[in-house]
Amino acid sequence: MPFKFDVYDRSVYREPAPIDRDNPFQAMMERFDIAAEILELNPGFYEYLYRPARVHITSIPVVMDSGQIKVFEGYRVIHNDVLGPSKGGIRYAPDVNLNEVKALAAWMTWKCAVVDVPFGGAKGGVVCDPSDMSPGELERLTRRYTANMIDVFGPDRDIPAPDMNTNEQIMAWILDTYSMHARRTENAVVTGKPIGLGGSQGRVEATGRGVMTVSLAAMEQENIAPANTTVAVQGFGNVGSIAAQLLQEQGCTVVAVSDVTGGYYNASGLDIAEMREFVKANGGTLDGYAKADKISNEELLTCNCDILVPAAKEDQIDADIAENIKAKIIVEGANGPTMPEADDILNENGVIVIPDILANAGGVTVSYFEWVQDRQGYFWTREDVEERLEQMMTTAFNRVYETSQEHGVSLRIAAYVMAVGKVSEALRLRGIYA
Structure with missing residues (x-):
């Protein structure tokens, strides 16, 4: 029997689950549901893509x-x-x-x-x-x-x-x-490998570089010059520390960073390269770093800055913190750092949120490059990798931005509309094997 692709009846979608803010899958589904309604997604496809x-x-x-x-x-x-x-x-x-x-x-x-x-x-x-x-x-x-x-x-x-x-x-x-x-x-079975086993140049820095790339793209859209931009980064692991250093190299002033030991703030700007060296020599943390004022995690998230990069864990920005965020742009280096109820507040306050499924996609993009190189048995230079990554991330940002303008929605919902639309179209073309 052929699909009735024109059928759209929201009542046949799943019943909303009780609110459970400790369940990140529900947070994902709340955004997915909005995209499904905008796309008027076939209910059967909804069930397929939900599970x-x-x-x-x-x-x-x-x-x-x-x-x-x-x-x-x-x-x-x-x-x-x-x-x-x-x-x-x-x-x-x-x-x-x-x-x-x-x-x-x-x-x-x-x-x-x-x-x-x-x-x-x-x-x-x-x-x-x-x-x-x-x-x-x-x-x-x-x-x-x-x-x-x-x-x-x-x-x-x-x-x-x-x-x-x-x-x-x-x-x-x-x-x-x-x-x-x-x-x-079988080198291509896994990515993020050592270079000597078929790993890709630029893979370690890829997620942080992707964060930097979409941050610059957003600054360009908003007519903000990097030299006049202040940045705060929550999380000083691989993603956060590299994003902070790359943004600093682009001319931004990084005023605050944090790790498991707390936040570190200097209104005049932090020396990120020095801080990364300090971490290496100090057992992996910033504990004891003396060239900054110690602040709390909440103070970092709500400090005076133009760009906030949450690059730690899920559910860091709740409704209370969202009310007090002063940043103009949030770039989600972590997966799921913003809770659904915070999204509405940020939207109302005019804060631009570059969502995780776009902002931190640099890692999977260069993982794809690594897989391609392993399959070919031919490896690219670091310059090739970085150029291709910048091109793909910038193109993705521009498409998401255009989709947000077309539908009058936030960048997050626009990204879900793009993604769910692409996967559901592939499902339509393939059909359901019976």
Whole structure:
């Protein structure tokens, strides 16, 4: 029976779930619902795109250094693979949960679609505390998780990458474990690898560089000169510290940054390169940095600045903080840092929010470049990677901006309209296999 693509009846959509602000999947769905209404999305397509395609839960037994066996829980959620192999990072953290992984997998679907990367969305996670584990324990955990997912991962099926508390070494262990089972070296099974194993130039800086690129594009739209722009960055990990340094190199004055030890503020501007060196020499934190005033996380988010980059974790900007934000532009370096109720307040106050599925898509874009290079066996220069990344991110920003103008909606909703529209059109063209 053919689809009735002209049917639109909001009543057949899912019943709204009770408000649960601790559930990031619901936050994602609130934005998805608005885009679905604007697109008048076919109800059957709504059901298809709302649900993850596959959810994998696995027990991971690990022999600890003490000789004890400890069993960890691991997840891999494939949200969608209509546009191509699914793609998404793996995070190791004690508070990882399935709702979070499902939300992150869905965000990856929309993120890839927004920047026109031919991947679907996935995410993985293991409930563990890496800070309490030795390198040997982490290696055994990673290899067993990979072995358990051997029929899930694959260069044409599902491609992992680094995320919170995982890095290129962990990706190297995944590559090696998968390759041992496949009986051949399969570089393209994972991205974010060391350069010597087929990693891409510019991958480490990619997400931060993407944040910088869309920030400059927004400044241009708003006729704001970088030399007259002040910036505050929440989070001083890979994304936040690199975004801060790159924005400073473009002429912006970075007045505040933060990490797990709190915020650091200097109205005259911080020396980001020096702070990054301090972190390296100080056990990975800014604790004790003396050339700035110590401030709280809330004070950082609401300080006097033109651009705010939340690059830490989900749900950092709630309604109360949104009321007091002074920044003209928010660039979401983290996934889901702004809660849905805060969006309305920010919109009313005229704050431009460049959403996560656009702002932090530099990482998956260069992951795509890495996958392409591995498949070709031919590698690009750093200049090539950075030029292609800037072109794709700028094009994506301009398309989202145009969509927001066309529909009279925020950049976030415009990004969802673009992404959901692209994936649903691919689904329409492919049809439903019966």
